[in-house]
Amino acid sequence: MTDTFTNVLQSVLSVSITVNQQESTAEVSNFVGKKPLEHKVLILGLDNAGKSTLLYKLVTDDGVSTVPTIGYNFEEFTYKSIKFLLWDIGGQEAMRPSWETYFDNTQAVIFVVDSTDLKRLPAVKKELDKIIVNDNLSEATFLIFANKQDQVEALDPSEISKRLGIPSITSHHIRIQPCSAANGGGLEEGMNWIFSKFSAVK
Numbered sequence: 164m165t166d167t168f169t170n171v172l173q174s175v176l177s178v179s180i181t182v183n184q185q186e187s188t189a190e191v192s193n194f195v196g197k198k199p200l201e202h203k204v205l206i207l208g209l210d211n212a213g214k215s216t217l218l219y220k221l222v223t224d225d226g227v228s229t230v231p232t233i234g235y236n237f238e239e240f241t242y243k244s245i246k247f248l249l250w251d252i253g254g255q256e257a258m259r260p261s262w263e264t265y266f267d268n269t270q271a272v273i274f275v276v277d278s279t280d281l282k283r284l285p286a287v288k289k290e291l292d293k294i295i296v297n298d299n300l301s302e303a304t305f306l307i308f309a310n311k312q313d314q315v316e317a318l319d320p321s322e323i324s325k326r327l328g329i330p331s332i333t334s335h336h337i338r339i340q341p342c343s344a345a346n347g348g349g350l351e352e353g354m355n356w357i358f359s360k361f362s363a364v365k
């Protein structure tokens with residue numbers, strides 16, 4: 164992430180709330196029936212994909228050491244005139260059935276993939292295929308972050324895209340973005356793309 168972008172993010176950071184607790188329904192009630200000024204964004208993906216690392220890199224630009232998320236982490240920040248409500252949900256297998264309790268009123272899904280974990284790409288595809296057909300996400304924009312690109316063994320994003328079947332997904336706005344949550348590379352491009360989609364529906 165460039166310094167400028169980080170500075171902008173930090174200068175407009177309005178409220179930051181961190182929650183890491185047991186399962187809860189992630190209801191955000193103030194979208195119903197009116198033009199959203201806040202955008203609910205879910206950060207999903209398998210355990211160890213780098214979701215929490217990405218969340219805190221984005222919001223604070225700090226490299227944090229994470230522990231596996233039990234439940235969720237929540238952060239909000241305002242970028243330009245748009246407030247992002249970011250829900251980072253634990254990705255361990257036992258928690259995945261609970262993901263859909265968070266889907267209501269979601270405008271975007273940031274789906275994080277560990278680009279070095281080739282063995283689990285079929286499991287990644289299975290989860291992506293499941294959530295993308297969920298009625299509560301029918302209007303959501305999907306940003307796939309091919310994370311951990313700082314690692315030499317990381318798979319090329321175009322190959323990840325192919326293995327996840329992304330080119331054949333026509334039902335949603337969807338884009339794959341290579342990134343490293345560890346050093347921030349690619350995060351700006353990804354967030355700007357989501358921002359452009361939100362701006363387009365204003």
Ligand SMILES: Nc1nc2c(ncn2[C@@H]2O[C@H](COP(=O)(O)OP(=O)(O)OP(=O)(O)O)[C@@H](O)[C@H]2O)c(=O)[nH]1
Nearest residue numbers: 210211212213214215216229232254311343344345
């Ligand atoms: N090299 C490298 N390591 C990363 C990157 N992103 C995350 N990691 C590491 O991957 C591990 C898992 O990161 P988390 O952010 O906790 O993963 P998570 O997706 O939140 O996992 P759950 O909470 O269990 O669902 C940690 O050791 C991170 O330091 C990255 O871009 N590059």
Ligand SMILES: [Mg+2]
Nearest residue numbers: 214215231232
């Ligand atoms: Mg986590």
